[in-house]
Amino acid sequence: MRELMLGAVAYDAKVVPIWDGFRAWFSKRGLPFDYMLFTSYERQVDAHLRGDLDVAWNSPLAWLQAAALAAKHGRTARAIAMRDTDRDLASVILVRADSPIHALGDLRNKRVGVGAGDSPQATLIPLGALAEADVVVEPVRHDVLVGKHGDHIGGERIAVKALLAGEVDAACIIDGNRLAFANDGTLPAGATRVLHHTGAYDHCNMTVLDNAPAEPIAKLTELLLGMDYADPEVRPLLDMEGLIRWLPGRTSGYALLERAVKRFGTIDAWLAAR
């Protein structure tokens, strides 16, 4: 079987041990596998369309970019797998507990702290929700590692700190980070209220294009879906990557992001240039 090449974005140093670990685990099970790391999802999508990669571990925005770029060139993209933790996420808009803001409309013309400009969860989806409610706000971006599509949670943490410091009137973060920030002391219990809870959306997926090599892709999918958290060799990798089990890919969970990206023209110039 020919070697399968995966692309991943180096949003954190742990990306190397994760994929080194997966590489060794796949190789032992008969799948020759290697990976390339990219500094941004945009470079990864370009490489994928160029044919350098067989499969790309894509953010939700990168999935939309890959699908759009593929379509532009008469190609198709599909998702073969995703983490259990990639399904049915939600973002929240937080305000200070004592804030006079009690409805989305109260945020009109207010300063809203968001994450990096390309973060689906901390910027595009919550700002999309506000726009769909006809609430025009002043977004205050916290651009940490642009190109990583918000994979680095630093921007969300800064947005929350800005909210607590009174520098913004609201902050947008992913639901899981609300608990994470509460537990690490960033977000004192009772200091904030959840003003809005967005609809559910999906996060990353393993993207392949229509010309992907069938046999190794089938093998990769089989191996991913067969990974067992009870296996002590694979468990540390799953812990690092943040999942309990891999699920089949689905693309039904990207509608919220797609609407926001269309509304804001997020990828228009990028797509036009390709």
Add this chain to the structure above:
Amino acid sequence: MAGGAVTIDLELGDLGLDEGAQLLIKRALASASEVRVRGTSPTLAVDLPAWCRARGHVFRDGVIARGAADRTPGAERAGSIERAVDDPPARWGLAARGALVEAGAPELELALSHKADVWADEAARLYAQAAAAQWDPATAVPWDAPVTHPPEVEDAIVQIMTYLIENETAALLVPVRFLGKLHPHFREVMQLLAIQAADEARHIEVFTRRAKLRRDELGLSTAGGQTSLATLFDEPDFAVASFLLAVLGEGSFLALLWFIRDHAPDVCTREVARLAAQDEARHVAFGLAHLARHAALDPGLLDRLAAAIERRHAALAHTSGLNELVFDALALLAAGSWGPADLRRGHAAVVALAAEMDAGRRARLARLGFAPDAAERLSSLHTRNFM
């Protein structure tokens, strides 16, 4: 409800998942595969799905279905609390002996991981004794006791303290270097080496404090003395280092400390020597115990130890041996004055000390299994620096 699933109800009241509610949920999930959660925390609806998602539980319509995330498959017990195994694997790492160790933990580089190399059944008892016998340098020594001896005798005491401090520094650092390589599974040995280091730290403190009682400066540290200690410091083999340091070095030091206890002119010096000797006796006892056990299991050990003495003797042959200042200081300490009769007595006492040290070394070598003639020869090759 899924087939066979048990659903129980859990009422969280106003307790949020950012306030500890997860403990109640985990407790409920331990006894039921499905838990229907109710609560009034304003963030419950946001936190519950996120919390479940991250842990592999399925949350739907207010009910949590327990996921399959389990860290215990492949886990193993790191021996038992009470009994150390012969060869604990590196994967047990820093886990408490007897703990359930999750598979996949990093393997530590632990060179001392064979029970035969480090163990003594007496370690637990010696550790308990040491823990019970810890003394407070601030109160255990009568620091205000009068000092009435001549200034030259005080100079001699300061020189002896200078020598003791550098030797105790070696006695602290040598075991500590091995402590960092010892498999923590050998808990009692680890604890004993740690408390030995604490003993030596206190000895260094009281000897320094005694030297400073009447003087602002310490005495001479000789190149020969340091060369002798360096051969201990650089010794990579635990058994050899333990043999040279504990059995031969600290064993000889015991006689030296008793000598100071018996001959020092002031109560303060006598007391620091007495207290240090108490501790050193335990260090010697452990060294003897684990080496005797090791020698019984490894017939080649005694030859290696004998070779180590000879090697060290050859390495130190070019050095001047015991700091002459220390020898003279010990004689003057025992004499107590410059009177010829006193000096004769003091000198004779130091000569007798050397003989006593030699007798002690031969006795300890015999306890390890050396024949009398070998013990006599090896004792004579021991460093003239005492330690």
